Amino acid sequence: MYLVLIAWFYVTLLMALAEATSPAGSVLGAVVTFVLYGLLPMGIVGYILGTPARKRALRARAQAEEAAVRQAAGPASAQPDAGGHAPAAAEGGAVAPVREEP
Numbered sequence: 001m002y003l004v005l006i007a008w009f010y011v012t013l014l015m016a017l018a019e020a021t022s023p024a025g026s027v028l029g030a031v032v033t034f035v036l037y038g039l040l041p042m043g044i045v046g047y048i049l050g051t052p053a054r055k056r057a058l059r060a061r062a063q064a065e066e067a068a069v070r071q072a073a074g075p076a077s078a079q080p081d082a083g084g085h086a087p088a089a090a091e092g093g094a095v096a097p098v099r100e101e102p
Contacts, residue, residue, distance in 0.1 A: 001049045005042050012038030 012034055020030035 001046075005046055008042055009038060012042075 015037060016030040016034035019025040019033050020027050
């Protein structure tokens with residue numbers, strides 16, 4: 001992929017150089033030639049051809065983040081708490097107050 005882009009860059013650079021040094025050409029024409037025939041198409045083609053690599057990198061980053069979250073959460077256990085105590089909070093999140101005897 002990069003070989004084609006480098007070759008196209010070389011060709012357009014020589015086109016611009018020929019335009020600038022030609023008796024009928026100008027430096028402005030050389031710049032326009034280089035930008036419109038070289039940089040713009042190379043940028044578009046490079047972006048399109050680089051899409052699979054960007055997708056792979058994005059997928060790898062997401063998998064790494066997911067693995068980090070899983071590792072930070074600790075090992076998931078299907079066994080209940082072996083402490084023998086009642087849970088600290090009910091589903092509502094509040095513990096019922098202890099009622100005093102009159």
